Amino acid sequence: MTEDKELRYDPATIEEKWQQRWAADPGLYAAEPATSSKPKYYVLEMLPYPSGQLHMGHVRNYSIGDALARHMWMRGYNVLHPMGWDAFGLPAENAALKNNTPPRQWTLANIAAMKRQMQRLGLGYDWATEVATCLPDYYRWNQWFFLRMVEKGLVYRKKSKVNWCPECATVLANEQVVNGCCWRHEDTLVEQRDLEQWFLRITAYAQELLDGLENLDGWPEKVRTMQRNWIGRSQGTEVDFGVEGGIEKIRVFTTRVDTIFGATSVQLAPEHPLVAAFAAADPRLKASVGELIEEQRKAREAGDLGVIEKHGVPTGRFALNPYNGERVPIWVANYILMDYGTGAIMSVPAHDERDFEFATKYGIEIRQVIKPVQEEDGAKLLPFCSEDGVLINSGEYNGLTCAQAQKLLQESAARQGFGEARVIFRLKDWGVSRQRYWGTPIPMIHCEKDGLVPVPDDQLPVLLPDTIQITQQGGSPLSRVPEFVHTTCPRCGAPARRETDTMDTFVDSSWYFYRYTDARNSSLPFDPATAQYWFPIDQYIGGVEHAILHLIYSRFWTRMMRDLGLVKNDEPARRLFTQGMVIKDGAKMSKSKGNVVSPDDMVARYGADATRMYALFAAPPDRDLDWQEDGVAGVSRFLGRVWRLAHAFEARAIEGRGGSVAAGNPAELKLLRKLHQTIAKITHDFEGRWHFNTCVAAIMELVNEIQNADPQLASGEVSAPVVRELLTTLVLLLAPFAPFLAAELWEQLGGHGSVLRAPWPQCDPALAREDEIEIPVQINGKLVTLVTVAAGSENKTMEAAALADEKVRARTAGKTVAKIIVVPGRAVNLVVK
RNA sequence: GCGGAAGUGGUGAAAUGGCAAACACACCAGCCUUAGGAGCUGGCGCCCAAAAGGCUUGCGGGUUCAAGUCCCGCCUUCCGCACCA
Numbered sequence: 015m016t017e018d019k020e021l022r023y024d025p026a027t028i029e030e031k032w033q034q035r036w037a038a039d040p041g042l043y044a045a046e047p048a049t050s051s052k053p054k055y056y057v058l059e060m061l062p063y064p065s066g067q068l069h070m071g072h073v074r075n076y077s078i079g080d081a082l083a084r085h086m087w088m089r090g091y092n093v094l095h096p097m098g099w100d101a102f103g104l105p106a107e108n109a110a111l112k113n114n115t116p117p118r119q120w121t122l123a124n125i126a127a128m129k130r131q132m133q134r135l136g137l138g139y140d141w142a143t144e145v146a147t148c149l150p151d152y153y154r155w156n157q158w159f160f161l162r163m164v165e166k167g168l169v170y171r172k173k174s175k176v177n178w179c180p181e182c183a184t185v186l187a188n189e190q191v192v193n194g195c196c197w198r199h200e201d202t203l204v205e206q207r208d209l210e211q212w213f214l215r216i217t218a219y220a221q222e223l224l225d226g227l228e229n230l231d232g233w234p235e236k237v238r239t240m241q242r243n244w245i246g247r248s249q250g251t252e253v254d255f256g257v258e259g260g261i262e263k264i265r266v267f268t269t270r271v272d273t274i275f276g277a278t279s280v281q282l283a284p285e286h287p288l289v290a291a292f293a294a295a296d297p298r299l300k301a302s303v304g305e306l307i308e309e310q311r312k313a314r315e316a317g318d319l320g321v322i323e324k325h326g327v328p329t330g331r332f333a334l335n336p337y338n339g340e341r342v343p344i345w346v347a348n349y350i351l352m353d354y355g356t357g358a359i360m361s362v363p364a365h366d367e368r369d370f371e372f373a374t375k376y377g378i379e380i381r382q383v384i385k386p387v388q389e390e391d392g393a394k395l396l397p398f399c400s401e402d403g404v405l406i407n408s409g410e411y412n413g414l415t416c417a418q419a420q421k422l423l424q425e426s427a428a429r430q431g432f433g434e435a436r437v438i439f440r441l442k443d444w445g446v447s448r449q450r451y452w453g454t455p456i457p458m459i460h461c462e463k464d465g466l467v468p469v470p471d472d473q474l475p476v477l478l479p480d481t482i483q484i485t486q487q488g489g490s491p492l493s494r495v496p497e498f499v500h501t502t503c504p505r506c507g508a509p510a511r512r513e514t515d516t517m518d519t520f521v522d523s524s525w526y527f528y529r530y531t532d533a534r535n536s537s538l539p540f541d542p543a544t545a546q547y548w549f550p551i552d553q554y555i556g557g558v559e560h561a562i563l564h565l566i567y568s569r570f571w572t573r574m575m576r577d578l579g580l581v582k583n584d585e586p587a588r589r590l591f592t593q594g595m596v597i598k599d600g601a602k603m604s605k606s607k608g609n610v611v612s613p614d615d616m617v618a619r620y621g622a623d624a625t626r627m628y629a630l631f632a633a634p635p636d637r638d639l640d641w642q643e644d645g646v647a648g649v650s651r652f653l654g655r656v657w658r659l660a661h662a663f664e665a666r667a668i669e670g671r672g673g674s675v676a677a678g679n680p681a682e683l684k685l686l687r688k689l690h691q692t693i694a695k696i697t698h699d700f701e702g703r704w705h706f707n708t709c710v711a712a713i714m715e716l717v718n719e720i721q722n723a724d725p726q727l728a729s730g731e732v733s734a735p736v737v738r739e740l741l742t743t744l745v746l747l748l749a750p751f752a753p754f755l756a757a758e759l760w761e762q763l764g765g766h767g768s769v770l771r772a773p774w775p776q777c778d779p780a781l782a783r784e785d786e787i788e789i790p791v792q793i794n795g796k797l798v799t800l801v802t803v804a805a806g807s808e809n810k811t812m813e814a815a816a817l818a819d820e821k822v823r824a825r826t827a828g829k830t831v832a833k834i835i836v837v838p839g840r841a842v843n844l845v846v847k
Numbered sequence: 848g849c850g851g852a853a854g855u856g857g858u859g860a861a862a863u864g865g866c867a868a869a870c871a872c873a874c875c876a877g878c879c880u881u882a883g884g885a886g887c888u889g890g891c892g893c894c895c896a897a898a899a900g901g902c903u904u905g906c907g908g909g910u911u912c913a914a915g916u917c918c919c920g921c922c923u924u925c926c927g928c929a930c931c932a
Contacts, residue, residue, distance in 0.1 A: 022885080235851080236850095236851060236852075236926090236927080239850070239851070239927085240850095240851090240927060240928080243850080243927085243928060244928090246931065248931070248932080250932080266932080267931095267932065268932060269932065270932080281932090313930090321848095321929075321930050322930080324930080348930090349930045349932095350930085350932080351930080351931070351932090353931095354931045354932075355931075355932060356932095358932095359932045360932085361932090362932095366932075367930090368930055368932075369932085371930095438931090440931055558926085558927090561927085562927095619884080620884090631859090631860095631870085631871075632859055632860080632871090632872095633859070633860070634860090637852095637853085637860095638853095638925085639859085640858085640859060642858075642859065642872070642873095644858095644871095644872050644873070645858095645859065645871070645872055647872085647884065648871055648872055649871085650884090651884090651885085651886095652871085654885085654886095655886095658886090705861095707859090707860075707861085707870085707871095708860095708861070708862095708869085708870080710870080710871090711860090711861075711869070711870035711871075712869095712870080713870095714870055714871075715869080715870065718870090788866080789865090789866085790865070790866040791866095792865080792866090792912085792913070794912075794913090795865095795911090795912065795913045795914095796913090797865095797866055800866065832912095833912065834912090835865095835912050835913075837864095837865055837913090840865050841865040841866085841913080842865095843865075843912050843913060844912085845912050
């Protein structure tokens with residue numbers, strides 16, 4: 015192939031040209047209305063936070079989604095492929111402080127910059143449905159949903175613990191607490207404060223969210239497991255212990271009521287209300303409890319520093335076991351959590367590891383009440399925590415199995431009114447209050463006379479005031495905007511105050527994908543019929559870091575909307591794909607490590623096609639991807655080869671237009687066979703395996719093969735129609751991965767219309783089929799030689815060919831062939847003695 | 848500690864239980880030259896001077912005619928969860 019200036023692959027020029035063409039044709043990536051006769055396909059990538067810069071993780075995420083969307087378009091689907099911005103959140107306020115730029119302005123500028131980057135990458139989104147969650151058009155529906163949930167009893171207010179930085183005088187999110195200190199004031203310890211917070215009753219759906227996971231077989235097992243653990247269903251019994259010399263009861267939760275005759279103490283969480291009551295009359299107890307609370311607080315802040323040493327104090331009071339009246343001491347312990355179960359347990363050291371540890375430390379009696387079914391000699395007997403045993407030392411329950419005893423003890427408690435069977439969840443209600451400016455105002459009004467009054471629908475949206483000075487002062491910034499705060503009570507008309515907290519930004523992302531289906535609706539969040547057409551999402555793609563929060567909130571929100579009659583589906587997404595991280599030099603890209611690769615840089619050096627294609631080629635999409643710039647250069651060189659190949663034979667390809675494609679000689683057959691094998695491979699991968707790395711490799715193999723046949727293509731041995739078929743099909747196969755180059759070559763080869771609407775090539779199995787195959791011959795499982803037989807040969811033929819081989823004969827001479835295994839079309843193995 | 852994923856050349860990786868290392872990157876040798884981040888040809892797991900041959904998918908067992916792939920045990924790395932009663 016001769017080198018020529020005009021023949022040099024110049025991605026910048028090509029990509030610039032097509033970016034402009036696509037921008038001028040907004041219908042290209044637009045979905046058809048629900049009346050379309052085509053089958054629908056909704057492919058969605060998680061919307062980004064508009065930080066102002068795409069990172070490589072985004073590029074990878076969107077390259078996967080875009081390849082899929084383009085493929086589905088070519089397969090004739092009505093594709094919805096939208097994009098938007100998760101545009102509320104604290105960084106905008108921090109930027110405002112730092113640069114004195116209003117959050118709104120900062121955010122919108124970032125959105126514009128990132129949108130440009132996406133367009134530069136050639137991502138095929140329908141920008142007509144673009145959503146930015148910080149705009150009133152969007153967040154008014156957050157408020158609308160909030161009001162609907164108020165009506166349904168799914169919203170309530172309660173005091174709750176929050177992270178509080180005394181220096182900033184504001185609430186911090188958990189992720190803003192670093193080593194127990196404020197992220198902006200490294201020497202300032204974060205306090206736990208009780209604040210009135212708004213909660214959404216996600217726990218009302220706990221069981222349903224758990225059950226729904228069973229049917230989500232299009233989701234990774236990993237994500238389902240994480241959600242199952244997060245929801246944390248636990249089945250057990252609540253039992254009331256009496257307090258000696260008092261009328262109070264201590265309600266404990268236990269999953270092992272069968273061990274209750276082994277309860278030798280009752281343990282209370284340091285923040286249990288009864289502890290405060292006991293401590294009121296006992297200054298020493300009060301001081302000790304203060305320590306326990308402090309230990310728990312530290313452990314909570316330390317996060318993953320591990321389990322703290324168990325520590326407790328006796329209260330000097332006694333509890334009464336309701337089953338037998340036994341008197342056991344009441345302790346307060348730092349390993350009991352107030353916000354799980356009832357904040358109190360019965361401690362059974364013989365059959366619980368933690369209780370065992372505690373009782374050993376403090377010399378509390380350890381009384382065995384379960385005898386293992388199989389006694390193992392030598393094994394340490396206690397604590398014995400399995401349920402595989404029978405009861406002893408348990409009065410009338412002796413001899414029962416654990417399961418039998420649990421049932422009878424529950425029934426007995428219910429009958430006598432001191433307990434009942436209970437299911438509890440680890441999942442807690444969703445605290446959505448944020449004392450921040452840049453979020454959705456919570457649409458409630460505080461009236462002295464009427465209390466909490468919802469803002470009427472016709473007064474929505476409650477607009478976020480634009481003119482606000484962001485400062486480091488404490489409390490909700492909105493509380494310092496008088497014109498926002500002062501209003502009148504919708505009920506009585508008296509002067510009243512608006513709620514000044516804003517909503518957690520996870521509210522925004524819980525339902526944004528519904529808005530895409532009807533993004534400009536001004537009377538409802540979206541049209542239910544349109545949503546019903548598009549939902550559930552056929553393929554959702556994003557990082558596994560959202561496995562819990564975003565994806566569980568979304569599942570909750572969908573069910574909540576279902577109960578409002580807005581949607582019919584229970585689940586938002588049929589299939590979920592979690593792509594791997596992009597790493598460099600073995601570590602996650604981060605500013606502090608200085609190993610960040612900028613997408614702009616890659617695009618400027620190698621072009622968008624090469625950058626995207628490398629992101630798909632370097633690893634299977636679900637695995638972590640190690641970014642190596644040499645690899646991008648390699649993909650760019652490959653695209654250059656495609657470019658030159660197409661140009662070298664452009665004239666012949668055009669000449670071949672309309673001619674009949676047939677394999678008239680061995681050279682043509684060889685090329686067409688490879689072509690159809692490649693079609694089959696890539697088509698198959700799009701149907702589920704998604705190994706786009708091997709798809710790109712297959713295209714490279716095809717190009718290598720065509721290039722090797724360069725002389726035959728040039729000489730005319732390969733006919734013009736076959737040349738055309740090879741090149742145009744190559745372009746079609748490339749289109750989901752390198753859309754710019756594909757569009758350019760499609761045009762140059764005289765393809766009709768947009769390559770995006772060209773039909774995806776069909777594999778002709780007859781052409782793809784090899785007529786001769788090489789099969790391995792093994793002796794006792796070890797490879798000896800390869801023999802060539804006709805494809806589809808009988809076992810007998812394969813066996814004969816193997817036995818006729820010289821090497822085989824040499825090695826079997828004088829020995830007995832005991833057995834011959836023929837794997838049809840695959841292998842022959844001789845068992846020789 | 849519990850749960851999950853993974854461990855294959857110098858590197859990224861490939862391989863429906865049937866030829867381990869496809870496709871690339873890097874490297875080496877050569878060619879070409881308009882000297883480019885270009886193109887072309889060839890080589891490239893390990894042992895052996897080479898050939899012949901042998902060895903090789905974290906380690907150890909097993910199943911099988913046949914194991915990177917299935918089973919059991921162990922080691923390492925990464926990711927979740929972690930006093931949840």
